[in-house]
Amino acid sequence: MTSKCRRCGLNRAEIYLAHSNLNLCPDCFSLLTERKVKNTIESYKMISKDDKLGVAVSGGKDSSSLAFILSNLYDKLDMTLIYIDLGVPEYSKHCLEKVEDLAKILGKDLVVYSLEDKMGFTIMDLKKTIYGRKPCSACGAIKRYLFNKIAYDFGLTKIATGHNLDDTVEALFNFYIEGNVKSLVRLKPYLPKTHPKIVPKIKPLIGLTDMECLFYASYKGLPIRTLECQFSKGSRSIRRKEILNMIVEKIPNFKHAFINSHYKRILPLIEQALKNQEMPEIYDCPLCGMPTSLKDAPCHFCKIVSLVKGELENKRMYAS
Amino acid sequence: MTSKCRRCGLNRAEIYLAHSNLNLCPDCFSLLTERKVKNTIESYKMISKDDKLGVAVSGGKDSSSLAFILSNLYDKLDMTLIYIDLGVPEYSKHCLEKVEDLAKILGKDLVVYSLEDKMGFTIMDLKKTIYGRKPCSACGAIKRYLFNKIAYDFGLTKIATGHNLDDTVEALFNFYIEGNVKSLVRLKPYLPKTHPKIVPKIKPLIGLTDMECLFYASYKGLPIRTLECQFSKGSRSIRRKEILNMIVEKIPNFKHAFINSHYKRILPLIEQALKNQEMPEIYDCPLCGMPTSLKDAPCHFCKIVSLVKGELENKRMYAS
Numbered sequence: 001m002t003s004k005c006r007r008c009g010l011n012r013a014e015i016y017l018a019h020s021n022l023n024l025c026p027d028c029f030s031l032l033t034e035r036k037v038k039n040t041i042e043s044y045k046m047i048s049k050d051d052k053l054g055v056a057v058s059g060g061k062d063s064s065s066l067a068f069i070l071s072n073l074y075d076k077l078d079m080t081l082i083y084i085d086l087g088v089p090e091y092s093k094h095c096l097e098k099v100e101d102l103a104k105i106l107g108k109d110l111v112v113y114s115l116e117d118k119m120g121f122t123i124m125d126l127k128k129t130i131y132g133r134k135p136c137s138a139c140g141a142i143k144r145y146l147f148n149k150i151a152y153d154f155g156l157t158k159i160a161t162g163h164n165l166d167d168t169v170e171a172l173f174n175f176y177i178e179g180n181v182k183s184l185v186r187l188k189p190y191l192p193k194t195h196p197k198i199v200p201k202i203k204p205l206i207g208l209t210d211m212e213c214l215f216y217a218s219y220k221g222l223p224i225r226t227l228e229c230q231f232s233k234g235s236r237s238i239r240r241k242e243i244l245n246m247i248v249e250k251i252p253n254f255k256h257a258f259i260n261s262h263y264k265r266i267l268p269l270i271e272q273a274l275k276n277q278e279m280p281e282i283y284d285c286p287l288c289g290m291p292t293s294l295k296d297a298p299c300h301f302c303k304i305v306s307l308v309k310g311e312l313e314n315k316r317m318y319a320s
Numbered sequence: 321m322t323s324k325c326r327r328c329g330l331n332r333a334e335i336y337l338a339h340s341n342l343n344l345c346p347d348c349f350s351l352l353t354e355r356k357v358k359n360t361i362e363s364y365k366m367i368s369k370d371d372k373l374g375v376a377v378s379g380g381k382d383s384s385s386l387a388f389i390l391s392n393l394y395d396k397l398d399m400t401l402i403y404i405d406l407g408v409p410e411y412s413k414h415c416l417e418k419v420e421d422l423a424k425i426l427g428k429d430l431v432v433y434s435l436e437d438k439m440g441f442t443i444m445d446l447k448k449t450i451y452g453r454k455p456c457s458a459c460g461a462i463k464r465y466l467f468n469k470i471a472y473d474f475g476l477t478k479i480a481t482g483h484n485l486d487d488t489v490e491a492l493f494n495f496y497i498e499g500n501v502k503s504l505v506r507l508k509p510y511l512p513k514t515h516p517k518i519v520p521k522i523k524p525l526i527g528l529t530d531m532e533c534l535f536y537a538s539y540k541g542l543p544i545r546t547l548e549c550q551f552s553k554g555s556r557s558i559r560r561k562e563i564l565n566m567i568v569e570k571i572p573n574f575k576h577a578f579i580n581s582h583y584k585r586i587l588p589l590i591e592q593a594l595k596n597q598e599m600p601e602i603y604d605c606p607l608c609g610m611p612t613s614l615k616d617a618p619c620h621f622c623k624i625v626s627l628v629k630g631e632l633e634n635k636r637m638y639a640s
Contacts, residue, residue: 243570
């Protein structure tokens with residue numbers, strides 16, 4: 001690429017954004033990226049100045065960019081990074097180092113929650129359960145539960161996650177194919193408080209593609225992981241993203257158009273139709289006391305925990 | 321393929337249906353195809369025995385299969401084939417021969433409407449108008465108008481069209497990306513009578529893929545066109561279908577799952593939300609008297625006609 005940046009007209013363009021047909025230099029790209037995030041935050045009223053914000057970090061390009069951008073945009077905001085060490089050999093420690101570096105750069109507190117120290121098991125122990133060698137869905141449920149629980153215990157008022165445009169389109173596309181209306185309705189840029197123990201979730205990066213997050217993190221020299229989780233290879237989520245990228249090659253603004261149509265045109269109608277239906281009841285989990293949609297039964301997290309602990313117990317009995 | 325048919329276990333399987341993972345022999349494939357169409361017709365209550373049915377035929381695999389299947393399933397049904405000769409050189413006459421053969425095989429009446437004879441122009445005259453070299457959308461509007469008008473003038477009670485699964489998924493996919501709720505709601509297997517001059521439309525092939533229609537027509541030896549319309553090459557609709565087939569290679573039941581979810585889960589909610597909104601007004605076109613959504617203005621068809629006639633008039637004036 002030898003053209004000049006379309007925004008400043010001075011520097012050499014290094015990035016081509018096909019969805020908006022723009023050639024940009026790194027500085028203008030970074031500026032526009034931060035502006036996009038600011039627009040998202042403002043249009044959904046995601047953050048107020050009294051918020052105590054928890055930022056879920058993983059050592060990946062998305063959450064590192066998120067923490068960096070938020071810290072830049074709102075320097076006075078009370079902000080804590082939260083990292084969950086899932087105990088994946090090599091990978092989890094590698095990621096921890098990255099988020100520790102990030103916390104130092106930003107001058108922010110970092111809460112590290114070790115699944116092994118606190119719960120007595122790691123994600124590797126899921127292998128012996130029905131989750132087999134594909135523990136991604138259980139791992140997702142564990143992280144969702146813990147980020148909420150930690151934020152709640154620390155008295156934080158909101159949790160920001162690094163979910164980007166690709167993650168969101170991938171999930172939405174999936175829910176449309178499945179006709180999964182329940183999940184379709186819950187996948188929003190801003191999930192408000194629906195229960196005293198549910199901390200609101202925000203997704204400020206929902207307008208940025210995977211590529212934009214990667215470029216941003218690398219131009220800013222952010223510490224990001226270079227290892228892949230051993231379970232991610234060939235995962236359904238990655239295969240779905242490949243399909244979406246195939247579509248984008250034919251329809252460059254597919255992701256942006258699809259998500260815009262969903263949030264502006266379709267979702268409001270679905271929500272209006274569901275408004276007349278009863279809200280799903282929220283119960284207290286009899287084991288942990290946290291909110292759950294299940295009546296008289298342990299929550300999803302507690303079920304996974306008891307499954308893993310049962311397996312570990314069996315193993316110990318056979319070993320002795 | 322050397323396996324036996326999964327249904328009869330006797331004949332050699334010649335067709336593999338990836339979406340339902342079935343190897344079938346031609347006879348069982350044909351039987352199951354007809355059954356699928358029957359199920360569609362019954363579940364949407366598309367046809368009653370007193371209907372006078374018009375079948376829109378084009379000489380293509382879909383509408384020929386449709387007419388053949390309907391004639392087989394309901395041998396006592398009052399059924400008339402309708403063909404519109406659009407005046408595309410070579411192509412339109414070729415297609416007319418095929419539908420004439422089809423009508424003979426089925427022993428059904430065929431109404432042939434020649435655009436040139438009745439309206440004094442052909443689809444080629446659109447070339448000189450704003451529709452330029454891509455007259456597909458105007459041609460679609462002309463056909464929709466005329467099939468309804470002919471059926472209405474002949475006192476027919478319903479029109480069946482050969483729209484199949486691929487056509488429908490392609491259009492739906494498009495409307496979702498565009499957030500085109502109005503068109504999304506109108507794309508239904510059964511469009512009922514909403515005005516005395518609107519003849520209800522049914523799409524009995526909505527559950528069959530392009531491939532299934534092609535295989536069916538060829539196994540039954542139906543007369544189908546072997547020429548392509550000169551305007552179809554590189555059309556947007558064909559490019560979109562290529563994208564969908566790319567997705568199917570990764571998710572074999574994508575089209576079936578997507579359309580099922582749409583009609584069973586999403587559309588009912590959208591319709592419920594829109595129920596509270598006012599129905600769009602229907603007016604009489606001041607030129608032709610047929611129904612239109614436009615107030616105090618000619619309908620879409622009459623606009624195209626006056627555009628073409630204006631161009632032809634200009635040409636004649638310059639020539640003289």
